[in-house]
Amino acid sequence: MRPSLTRRSFVKATSAGLAGIGFLATGARSLYAAATGKANVLALKGGTPVRGKPFSQTWPLVDEREEAALLKALKSRNWCCIRGNAVYDFQKVFAEAMGVPHCFLTNGGTTALSASLSVLDVGPGDEVITTPNTFIATINTITNLHALPVFVDVDPDTGSIDADRIEAALTEHTKAILPVHLAGWPVDIEKIMALAQKHKIAVVEDACQSVYAQVNGKKVGTFGRTGCISFQEYKSLVCGEGGAILGRDDEFMRRCGAFVNNGRDPQRRERGYPFPGSNHRMTEFQAAVLAAQFTRFKDQAPLRYENGRYVEEALAKIPGLTPRKRYGGDTRPTFVQFEMDYDRSAFQNVPATRFAEALRAENIPMRGGPRRYSGGCHKEKMLQEHLNSAAFQAAFSPARLEKYRQSLRFPVMDGEKPSRKETLSMDSKIPFLGSRKDMDEIIEAVQKVARNVDKLM
Ligand SMILES: Cc1ncc(COP(=O)(O)O)c(C=O)c1O
Structure with a gap:
């Protein structure tokens, strides 16, 4: 974005080009200011981070x-x-x-x-x-x-x-x-x-x-x-x-x-x-x-939920970011963990890991990556220990135990059918206890990275 842009031409350009992306949610005025200064340069590339400092990591809270x-x-x-x-x-x-x-x-x-x-x-x-x-x-x-x-x-x-x-x-x-x-x-x-x-x-x-x-x-x-x-x-x-x-x-x-x-x-x-x-x-x-x-949790849980919903709703306006799938009608996660699906084709093929790296430089503690499930309890050594134990040998026939051993393969969990879906996620237990300003900063940071995604290639 050229610093010589006038406010009028900036608003026109962003309204026309980015309207569907919801970039105007935080206001064209602040965006104009951001776009014309160092604030629009990704922190990863030497710009000013959207958030001045990282979220606190202090847990549990005590008084x-x-x-x-x-x-x-x-x-x-x-x-x-x-x-x-x-x-x-x-x-x-x-x-x-x-x-x-x-x-x-x-x-x-x-x-x-x-x-x-x-x-x-x-x-x-x-x-x-x-x-x-x-x-x-x-x-x-x-x-x-x-x-x-x-x-x-x-x-x-x-x-x-x-x-x-x-x-x-x-x-x-x-x-x-x-x-x-x-x-x-x-x-x-x-x-x-x-x-x-x-x-x-x-x-x-x-x-x-x-x-x-x-x-x-x-x-x-x-x-x-x-x-x-x-x-x-x-x-x-x-x-x-x-x-x-x-x-x-x-x-x-x-x-x-x-x-x-x-x-x-x-x-x-x-x-x-x-x-x-x-x-x-x-x-x-x-x-x-x-x-x-x-006494604290009673207020924290609804606050976390409201903040989670607020951030999710704003970010869902960015093409390529989709709320995580829910089951049933009105399913409400706690938002101790924030998660959205990330479609890299909407972000010039930039992987979610790279997108999240840019967010962390803006002091937003997101993680990104392909949706994959590593490990799995069925692979833990303890399971074999149990199957070989005297108690299990007494309780199950050798044929049943052998059939069970053979059954321990799970295509999705084992990554045999790797999903191409990627996610952006955040341990939000503490961040989502923040103020509306904190939430706006999370939103603004994601918008900023989305706007500058070409610089991440
Ligand atoms: C899914 C799940 N089940 C059971 C437990 C066991 O809880 P606790 O550590 O309180 O015994 C945990 C604890 O982390 C858990 O995450």
Whole structure:
């Protein structure tokens, strides 16, 4: 863009040439100023970055609320929930916030999942249908019960379990379906629930990474027989380590509550230890921090969503950027992870990696690249260890184990059919807690890079 441009000719040129791209969203005036100065030169090429400094990386956020809550728990001398109040009080608060009658807190998302599967009586010889694209904890909860994780390939557009492939994976041994809502993005949960109801199979939702994501007004983790949440410190609602089991079924949840507390009846109808169990209890310290964090999270979650929607809507006006696929009608991700599809043909064939590199120079922490799924839990060595263990050898015939070993190939997950789609993504847990000005800077930076994409070749 020539600096000698007049304002009138600039507006005319951009209106005519770029109107469809939504470049005028931030105002022709600021664009004119940007285009005529160093501000329009990509930071990667020595120009001034759109944002003066990177987004903060400080997480978790802490203030006097956590300090006071911790001190109160400490001084109470009731550090275990059996005599304390913090765990039981927050169970009520969280159940109500999630829209379910029951919540039991645990010492982690892993133990919340384990308890759910144990109460479902998943055990040796059983199969649990799940996704290879998850954190290994999901799979550990199945294999530790000496059941087989039956993997279903992922949807190439999202990396979530492909709900249309689940029915073919059902067998007489299927005890549960364990879908995972990854990084704040709901899976096709309504389709999975309909299928599960048709076949009378329980669903345990792994919503560990997606607290407050919603589908048609219902929060994920509240569709299945149980839903499990993680409060581990990298998540969006945190207390160091912690988890929750959510559910609607009174009797099933009574058993879950008992399971995490060494079999004690949470309704205290029976003395002693009427149910099977273990100790998955959360401490009063964790619950004290969690309750304090929740006062902040209640405002953060809607803010993150609003900011995510705002940025997505503005960027969707740029030809070549498309919102990530959603399942179901009103699907609301948490936007702890921002993601848009990137079509390089609209950007003079510049790869998404290069586009994102230019954005990072503008102090916008985007990543770019082809949509591919590396790894996969089916390839982890631990799975072979389990299959070779005495417990698995006792629970499954050699023929069944061999058939299972042979089945561990998934074209999409393994990249045999690499998708040509690329994405731009951002860990937005912290950035989307920013102000409207911060969001406008993200938008402006993407527009700037799009405008100057020819300089990236
Ligand atoms: C998808 C998924 N499932 C389960 C877990 C286990 O949660 P936790 O670490 O709280 O045990 C995690 C934690 O990262 C996770 O990401």
